[in-house]
Amino acid sequence: MAKASGKSRTQVAIIGGGPAGLLLSQLLHLDGVDTILLERRSRDYVLGRIRAGVLERGTVELLRTAGVGSRMDVEGINHDGTYLAIANEGFRIDFKRLAGGSVMIYGQTELTHDLYDARDALEARIVHEVDDVRIECADSARPRVGYRHAGNDHVIDCEFVAGCDGFHGVSRKHIPVGVLREFERVYPFGWLGVLSRTPPVSDELIYASHERGFALCSMRNPKLSRYYIQVPLDEKADDWSDGAFWDELRRRIPHDAAERLVTGESIEKSIAPLRSHVAEPMRHGRLFLCGDAAHIVPPTGAKGLNLAASDVYYLWQALRRHYRERDDHGLDTYSETALARVWKAERFSWTMTKLLHRFPDQSDFDRRMQQAELEYLRSSTAAQTSLAENYIGLPY
Ligand code: APR
Ligand code: PHB
Numbered sequence: 001m002a003k004a005s006g007k008s009r010t011q012v013a014i015i016g017g018g019p020a021g022l023l024l025s026q027l028l029h030l031d032g033v034d035t036i037l038l039e040r041r042s043r044d045y046v047l048g049r050i051r052a053g054v055l056e057r058g059t060v061e062l063l064r065t066a067g068v069g070s071r072m073d074v075e076g077i078n079h080d081g082t083y084l085a086i087a088n089e090g091f092r093i094d095f096k097r098l099a100g101g102s103v104m105i106y107g108q109t110e111l112t113h114d115l116y117d118a119r120d121a122l123e124a125r126i127v128h129e130v131d132d133v134r135i136e137c138a139d140s141a142r143p144r145v146g147y148r149h150a151g152n153d154h155v156i157d158c159e160f161v162a163g164c165d166g167f168h169g170v171s172r173k174h175i176p177v178g179v180l181r182e183f184e185r186v187y188p189f190g191w192l193g194v195l196s197r198t199p200p201v202s203d204e205l206i207y208a209s210h211e212r213g214f215a216l217c218s219m220r221n222p223k224l225s226r227y228y229i230q231v232p233l234d235e236k237a238d239d240w241s242d243g244a245f246w247d248e249l250r251r252r253i254p255h256d257a258a259e260r261l262v263t264g265e266s267i268e269k270s271i272a273p274l275r276s277h278v279a280e281p282m283r284h285g286r287l288f289l290c291g292d293a294a295h296i297v298p299p300t301g302a303k304g305l306n307l308a309a310s311d312v313y314y315l316w317q318a319l320r321r322h323y324r325e326r327d328d329h330g331l332d333t334y335s336e337t338a339l340a341r342v343w344k345a346e347r348f349s350w351t352m353t354k355l356l357h358r359f360p361d362q363s364d365f366d367r368r369m370q371q372a373e374l375e376y377l378r379s380s381t382a383a384q385t386s387l388a389e390n391y392i393g394l395p396y
Contacts, residue, residue: 006154013145013158016165020291020308022115027316051108054302056393059309076106085208090254099388139285166292187274191228195268215252274298281335301349348390
């Protein structure tokens with residue numbers, strides 16, 4: 001490592017200032033555990049990212065516990081169900097009646113704002129625009145994290161490292177080849193998403209399966225809508241005019257929704273690829289992975305942020321036991337505990353993705369199976385209950 005021009009010490013060094021890293025640092029801080037958080041990007045860049053916006057009840061509870069629930073509780077919208085549509089005809093899945101719970105619509109961008117505000121209020125140590133982050137000696141009792149900031153080298157001596165640096169971060173790569181196992185499925189299509197300052201077309205989300213491909217009608221608040229359509233991977237967002245996007249969306253959603261749809265100028269338009277990915281184990285020595293650093297889900301089940309929250313919950317509880325009771329059981333079982341929930345959410349996200357999208361290599365038989373599955377879901381309370389239970393979030 002280059003000669004260090006800055007040395008600091010903390011209990012938990014956190015790499016990544018997305019929702020996972022911020023929430024973990026906030027929860028630990030409230031317990032009196034010191035953290036330093038390193039983020040590669042500027043704060044404006046992190047806050048400018050448009051991500052999903054469906055919170056499971058467990059995530060909502062955890063955010064309240066972390067003291068970041070007050071704006072969410074005022075501005076968030078409770079959804080007791082969702083619509084599914086088959087070939088332009090919708091039906092509703094009632095989460096509350098079938099599974100006894102609901103979800104909250106609150107954008108991840110807003111949530112990240114609230115987390116930064118809460119961290120500022122407690123004068124948290126957060127370093128933005130760091131470069132060349134290096135984890136050292138994670139399998140010893142004294143790990144270190146080196147980084148460059150504003151042209152200088154720095155080193156943090158710490159007791160634990162939390163790798164919350166997303167799919168492209170450095171933390172997962174620190175787990176040695178031969179120890180790390182990665183499981184992956186890349187889907188042969190993407191989602192073209194549009195954000196528009198228009199009232200949402202529906203009181204609840206609409207997940208639409210259509211001959212031309214999947215579509216989703218979502219929202220951020222009563223004046224801001226988020227819509228997606230499935231597109232081939234080689235398409236470019238810039239090739240889609242707003243008019244072409246709205247026309248294609250109308251074709252895929254229920255007829256009554258298509259008639260009501262209020263369109264407007266897009267304020268963000270981008271294509272996201274779909275991927276399922278899991279890294280095992282989620283721990284190496286004193287390095288613990290949380291959130292997208294360890295797993296990716298396709299967005300069809302709205303599980304990405306919620307899985308990051310459940311990882312943070314398990315790690316926070318484990319560190320709390322370590323610092324309060326000198327009991328390492330939670331740390332020793334973190335990886336298997338977190339992965340047990342991760343794999344169930346991976347299963348759900350993969351099932352929803354397979355059910356609702358058109359696959360380029362689908363045979364006629366595959367298509368009939370998909371249609372039969374959708375018809376089963378439309379007609380069976382048991383099938384709807386299973387979807388509802390998973391959508392609102394399995395217990396921690
Ligand atoms: N050093 C420091 N920070 C890094 C590094 C690095 N080498 N690499 C990446 N980061 C930062 C990214 O800039 C990003 O801000 O780590 C952060 C990771 O944040 P997210 O990608 O938002 O991941 P996470 O916090 O796990 O949030 C859960 O699941 O499905 C998604 O939309 C959901 O973004 C949400 C995520
Ligand atoms: C979103 O609002 O961006 C959203 C909602 C539900 C999903 C995916 C994305 O399943």
